[in-house]
Amino acid sequence: MTDAFNDFSNGFTGGGGSSPWEQAGQFANQMWGGGGGGGGGGGFSLDQVGDALKRALREGVEWAVRSASSPGGFLNDERLRIGWPEDASSIASALQYIGQGEKCSELEGVLNKSAEQASGGAFDIFSDCVSGMSLADAKAVLAGDEREATKYMRNNTYSALVQMFTGTM
Numbered sequence: 001m002t003d004a005f006n007d008f009s010n011g012f013t014g015g016g017g018s019s020p021w022e023q024a025g026q027f028a029n030q031m032w033g034g035g036g037g038g039g040g041g042g043g044f045s046l047d048q049v050g051d052a053l054k055r056a057l058r059e060g061v062e063w064a065v066r067s068a069s070s071p072g073g074f075l076n077d078e079r080l081r082i083g084w085p086e087d088a089s090s091i092a093s094a095l096q097y098i099g100q101g102e103k104c105s106e107l108e109g110v111l112n113k114s115a116e117q118a119s120g121g122a123f124d125i126f127s128d129c130v131s132g133m134s135l136a137d138a139k140a141v142l143a144g145d146e147r148e149a150t151k152y153m154r155n156n157t158y159s160a161l162v163q164m165f166t167g168t169m
Helices: 002-012 020-031 046-069 086-097 101-119 122-131 135-143 148-168
Strands: none
Touching (some): 046 101
16 A cells, blocks of 8 residues: 555656646745745745645545545556455465456456545545645645655554545455
8 A cells, every 4th residue: 555655646746847746845945934035925824824734635535535436446547556465465376377367357347446445435444635735834745845645644644544444445
């Protein structure tokens, strides 16, 4: 699941030049006195910046959950696709050897379909995480690297997501 967090978050970073997270971090540094502009930060309060970050994260969560829970959301997305379990590769090889390779594909299809169905329930977990973000958390996300939001979300949702997916699948 950690790889899925990392890979899926790549969709939120830009290619070439500075990513949106880097730009947001630069803006945050200016806002919080790291790059000029004093404490006023161009007229935005710390609460306003935190609220804007929460709105952006919530929109990202909505998009991610909607994408993952749509038909083919896991199976057709290499970043999320659940493959044949590695520790069962000898079984997959044996099935393919005797002409039953389609059973492997069927199992992958069932696992990915189950994950799609379960992922719809992830919205509440992510939404609660974003709602519970403190001002200090928001500052750390904005001032950190482009993976900082992913790290924050992973640290605050991983256990609940594992429990939800394990119970559903």
